[in-house]
Amino acid sequence: MRTVILRRGLVALFAAAVSFGAITQAQAETLRIGYQKYGTLVLLKAKGTLEKRLAAQGVDVQWTEFPGGPQLLEGLNVGSIDFGVTGETPPVFAQAAGADLLYVAYEPPAPTSEAILVPKGSPIQSVQDLKGKKVVLNKGSNVHYLLVRALEDAGLKYADIHTVFLPPADARAAFERGSVDAWVIWDPYQAAAEQQLQARTLRDGQGIVDNHQFYLATRSYAQTNPQVITALVEEVRAVGEWASANPEDVTRQVSPLLGLPADITLASMKRQGFGALFLTSEVVLAQQKIADSFYQLKLIPKPLSIKDVIWTPPAAVVNAQ
Numbered sequence: 001m002r003t004v005i006l007r008r009g010l011v012a013l014f015a016a017a018v019s020f021g022a023i024t025q026a027q028a029e030t031l032r033i034g035y036q037k038y039g040t041l042v043l044l045k046a047k048g049t050l051e052k053r054l055a056a057q058g059v060d061v062q063w064t065e066f067p068g069g070p071q072l073l074e075g076l077n078v079g080s081i082d083f084g085v086t087g088e089t090p091p092v093f094a095q096a097a098g099a100d101l102l103y104v105a106y107e108p109p110a111p112t113s114e115a116i117l118v119p120k121g122s123p124i125q126s127v128q129d130l131k132g133k134k135v136v137l138n139k140g141s142n143v144h145y146l147l148v149r150a151l152e153d154a155g156l157k158y159a160d161i162h163t164v165f166l167p168p169a170d171a172r173a174a175f176e177r178g179s180v181d182a183w184v185i186w187d188p189y190q191a192a193a194e195q196q197l198q199a200r201t202l203r204d205g206q207g208i209v210d211n212h213q214f215y216l217a218t219r220s221y222a223q224t225n226p227q228v229i230t231a232l233v234e235e236v237r238a239v240g241e242w243a244s245a246n247p248e249d250v251t252r253q254v255s256p257l258l259g260l261p262a263d264i265t266l267a268s269m270k271r272q273g274f275g276a277l278f279l280t281s282e283v284v285l286a287q288q289k290i291a292d293s294f295y296q297l298k299l300i301p302k303p304l305s306i307k308d309v310i311w312t313p314p315a316a317v318v319n320a321q
Contacts, residue, residue, distance in 0.1 A: 029060060031054060035066070036085065038186070040272075047239055070086075077094060082217055083215065083221065085215050086213070088214065092287070096294075096300035102217055106213065106214050107214075107240070108273035109210040111207070113272055114209075115146075115201045117183045118200050119178065130154075133182060134180040135147065136174050137163065143185060148297065150203045176197065191271075194267070196264075215276060247266060251265045288304075
């Protein structure tokens with residue numbers, strides 16, 4: 001009897017092991033990408049070239065849309081996606097919170113692709129006029145740093161304004177109702193507000209921020225699948241170069257996907273940076289300055305070292321870049 005029970009137990013353990021192995025293998029054969037309603041990943045998803053390339057490696061691609069960078073990085077942190085794109089600030093907050101993520105690549109600067117907006121009839125004429133006013137933004141998003149730098153440049157302190165933290169859709173509603181005095185936002189929401197609400201740009205990122213877009217991956221995925229990450233960055237770069245040279249074609253393709261009129265989509269695309277590259281020491285230094293600023297403002301609880309969370313691509317890839 002004991003022998004029968006033992007055999008049944010071994011069979012159950014073996015079945016469980018086989019099942020677990022199948023799940024692990026299935027996960028390894030799927031690249032899960034998080035994207036937002038803007039940027040090069042939207043184009044890459046529409047083109048389908050990544051799926052074709054990775055199919056040769058036996059890798060499927062799954063796409064998940066997020067409303068903003070902080071939410072996307074939370075998806076990376078909890079393991080629901082393997083790779084995604086955000087602005088400059090979300091990775092700083094994620095690293096400060098202990099997320100085990102790696103910077104993989106970045107897009108060229110796009111300082112006009114984010115801005116502080118005010119309603120068309122607002123009496124506010126300069127950033128200095130924001131003192132004591134309510135400013136809405138998505139906490140921890142790329143525009144958070146734009147706000148910090150714009151206030152500094154205007155001689156104001158971060159504490160001189162009242163911040164209201166809402167995701168883009170709710171922030172727009174508050175902006176339209178007049179519940180807030182200004183909205184700090186990125187494209188295509190920025191372009192939509194400018195054209196649909198006649199919102200006025202109080203200050204964009206020119207001269208104060210780079211507004212890089214960063215591609216990030218979970219440490220475990222990047223380190224165990226360097227060939228997939230390399231192929232992914234190369235495909236992102238290729239579609240970005242095509243988009244930069246063909247903004248009207250991009251607009252016709254992407255406008256229906258975004259659910260936005262062509263003129264808004266085109267305005268967004270023209271302000272975007274295209275051409276993904278692996279990180280340089282200069283970009284790492286710029287990102288370190290952002291982390292230091294947020295620590296000094298006590299927006300994050302500890303100092304960070306950005307260079308410790310940079311993925312190193314294979315040497316042959318770096319040399320070919």
